[in-house]
Amino acid sequence: MGCAASKQDKDMADNPFFVGPSLFINLKGGDLLKHYRIEKPLGKGAQGEVNLVVHLMSEQKRAMKKIIKSQKINEKLIANECQIMMYFDHPNIVKIYELFQDSSHFYIVYEYLSGGELLELLNKKKELKEQQIANYIKQVLEALNHCHTCGIVHKDVKPQNILLESDEQEAQIKLIDFGAAKPVDQNDVDIAGTPLYIAPEAITDNSNEKSDVWSCGIMTLQLLTGSFPYRNETDPQRICEMITRNEIDYALIEKIKTNKAKAFVKKMLSFDPKNRYTVEQALLDPWIQDNKNNAAIDKQVLENLKQFHSCSKLQQAILQLIASTMMNSKDKQKLIQQFKSMDRNGDGKLSHSELKQGYMKIYNDELKAEHVVQEILKKGDFNHSDTLEYSEFLVAASQYNQLVEKDKIEKVFKLFDQDGNGQITIAELKKVMAGAAEKSTVWKDLIKDFDQNGDGQISHQEFFDTLMKKMQENQ
Incomplete structure (x- = not known):
C-alpha cells in the first residue's frame, strides 16, 4: 500500500x-x-x-x-x-x-481533537486573517503531501474534514476521515467526495493527487471570500455540471484582497490537471512561504537529538508508545514546531539534508554537522528508512528522563502484563504488538535485553531496571 x-x-x-x-x-x-x-x-x-x-x-x-x-x-x-x-x-x-x-x-x-471543525471556526469568527488562513492551508498541504508520498489520495478534502487540535491560538490542524481514500494507482469504483469541493476529473474520469489540490483550492477560496464559485447554485447535480464544463465563477477570485493569494488560488483551480499545482509546488508558492510561521531553531531539542543513544527494538517500541500516548501537550507542541521548521518540503519526515541544514545553523561547520546527522540516523532511524520520521523524532528529541518517568513505565508495564501476574510473556507481547508480522519476528531475541535471568519472560523489576539503565546512558 x-x-x-x-x-x-x-x-x-x-x-x-x-x-x-x-x-x-x-x-x-x-x-x-x-x-x-x-x-x-x-x-x-x-x-x-x-x-x-x-x-x-x-x-x-x-x-x-x-x-x-x-x-x-x-x-x-x-x-x-x-x-x-x-x-x-x-x-x-x-x-x-x-x-x-x-x-x-x-x-x-x-x-481526540477538542478545537472543532475549521468551518466552525470560520462561522464563529466570520473573518479570518489572511496570514492565519495561509498557515492553515499550509498544514493541509503538508498533510496531503504525506498522503501522496505514501501513495494515497484523500478524495474528500473540505473544512468539515479539517479539525483543530485544541482551541488555543496556535493549535495545529488535523486532516481526518479517510473513508473515501484510495491508492493513487487504483481506479475509482464510484464518484466519491463532496460536490462543492470535487475536482472535474474526479467526476468524469479518475481522481488523483491533483484532485486533492483542486479541493484544497476551493476550500482556500471559500476561506478567503466566504463564498463558493457556483453563482449561488445549490443543486449538487448542477454544481457538478458547472465543474465538468469549466463554468465555475472564476471572477470570484478577484474578490480576494492580495495579488499573491489570487495567484495561488488560480494555480490550485486550473481546470486541466496538467497545469494545476502539485502539493509540493503549492507549498513553495510565495503566498504560503510569506505567511508561514517560522519557529526558531531550539538548540536544546537538537542537542537531545544528538545525545540520543541507540536502543533495542522493544525499547524503541516502548518509547514510541509513551511519546504518542503520554507526552504532555505542551512538550509535544514544542517538538512539533521544531519538526515542522526543519521539514522544509512538508512531507512529514526529516531527510539527511534537512537535518544537516538544521545543525548547520548551530555549528556553521559542514563536517561537524554531517558527522552529527550520520550518528542521529544510525541511532534514531528505527525503521531504516534513511529519514527521521515524525514519531522517531518525538522519541529522539525528547528529554529522556521526562519520557520514561516512573508512572509512565508503570502504565506501560500494566498494558503488556495482560493477566496482571507481574510477568510479561511473549504471548502477551504478541497480543499487544499485533501489528508486528509474527512469522518474521524472533520474539525471544526481542526480549533478550530485558530478560536478565533468561527465563523467557520479563519481570516487573527487569522492565524497570532496563529502562532506568537506558535513562542513565542518556544523561
Missing part, C-alpha cells in the same frame, strides 16, 4: 521487527469497556456516532467512532480505511489508536 506499506514490507524482509505507528494497531474483539470509559457523545456522522472516551491505562482522552455493521459497511471497508490510516506518521493527520468489534458494531478509536 503506497510507500508506507512497501517500506514496511522491505523492512520486514531485512529486519525481523518493524517499529512504526502500526505496531500497536489491530482489530480486537472482547469488552471495550475493559480498556475505555465512555464520557459523553461528541456528535453523529453518516456512519455512526462519535463519543469522547478515556483510555484507562494512560488516562488519555480519545474519540471513539461507533459504526453499525451492515451490508454497505463491512469489515473489509473498515479495514481498508484503517489500514490506510495506520501507516501515516504526520503531525497534521489524525492518529488512529485501536479498533474493536462486537456482533453489531465496529469501534475506531482516534486521537
Whole structure:
C-alpha cells in the first residue's frame, strides 16, 4: 500500500521487527469497556456516532467512532480505511489508536481533537486573517503531501474534514476521515467526495493527487471570500455540471484582497490537471512561504537529538508508545514546531539534508554537522528508512528522563502484563504488538535485553531496571 506499506514490507524482509505507528494497531474483539470509559457523545456522522472516551491505562482522552455493521459497511471497508490510516506518521493527520468489534458494531478509536471543525471556526469568527488562513492551508498541504508520498489520495478534502487540535491560538490542524481514500494507482469504483469541493476529473474520469489540490483550492477560496464559485447554485447535480464544463465563477477570485493569494488560488483551480499545482509546488508558492510561521531553531531539542543513544527494538517500541500516548501537550507542541521548521518540503519526515541544514545553523561547520546527522540516523532511524520520521523524532528529541518517568513505565508495564501476574510473556507481547508480522519476528531475541535471568519472560523489576539503565546512558 503506497510507500508506507512497501517500506514496511522491505523492512520486514531485512529486519525481523518493524517499529512504526502500526505496531500497536489491530482489530480486537472482547469488552471495550475493559480498556475505555465512555464520557459523553461528541456528535453523529453518516456512519455512526462519535463519543469522547478515556483510555484507562494512560488516562488519555480519545474519540471513539461507533459504526453499525451492515451490508454497505463491512469489515473489509473498515479495514481498508484503517489500514490506510495506520501507516501515516504526520503531525497534521489524525492518529488512529485501536479498533474493536462486537456482533453489531465496529469501534475506531482516534486521537481526540477538542478545537472543532475549521468551518466552525470560520462561522464563529466570520473573518479570518489572511496570514492565519495561509498557515492553515499550509498544514493541509503538508498533510496531503504525506498522503501522496505514501501513495494515497484523500478524495474528500473540505473544512468539515479539517479539525483543530485544541482551541488555543496556535493549535495545529488535523486532516481526518479517510473513508473515501484510495491508492493513487487504483481506479475509482464510484464518484466519491463532496460536490462543492470535487475536482472535474474526479467526476468524469479518475481522481488523483491533483484532485486533492483542486479541493484544497476551493476550500482556500471559500476561506478567503466566504463564498463558493457556483453563482449561488445549490443543486449538487448542477454544481457538478458547472465543474465538468469549466463554468465555475472564476471572477470570484478577484474578490480576494492580495495579488499573491489570487495567484495561488488560480494555480490550485486550473481546470486541466496538467497545469494545476502539485502539493509540493503549492507549498513553495510565495503566498504560503510569506505567511508561514517560522519557529526558531531550539538548540536544546537538537542537542537531545544528538545525545540520543541507540536502543533495542522493544525499547524503541516502548518509547514510541509513551511519546504518542503520554507526552504532555505542551512538550509535544514544542517538538512539533521544531519538526515542522526543519521539514522544509512538508512531507512529514526529516531527510539527511534537512537535518544537516538544521545543525548547520548551530555549528556553521559542514563536517561537524554531517558527522552529527550520520550518528542521529544510525541511532534514531528505527525503521531504516534513511529519514527521521515524525514519531522517531518525538522519541529522539525528547528529554529522556521526562519520557520514561516512573508512572509512565508503570502504565506501560500494566498494558503488556495482560493477566496482571507481574510477568510479561511473549504471548502477551504478541497480543499487544499485533501489528508486528509474527512469522518474521524472533520474539525471544526481542526480549533478550530485558530478560536478565533468561527465563523467557520479563519481570516487573527487569522492565524497570532496563529502562532506568537506558535513562542513565542518556544523561
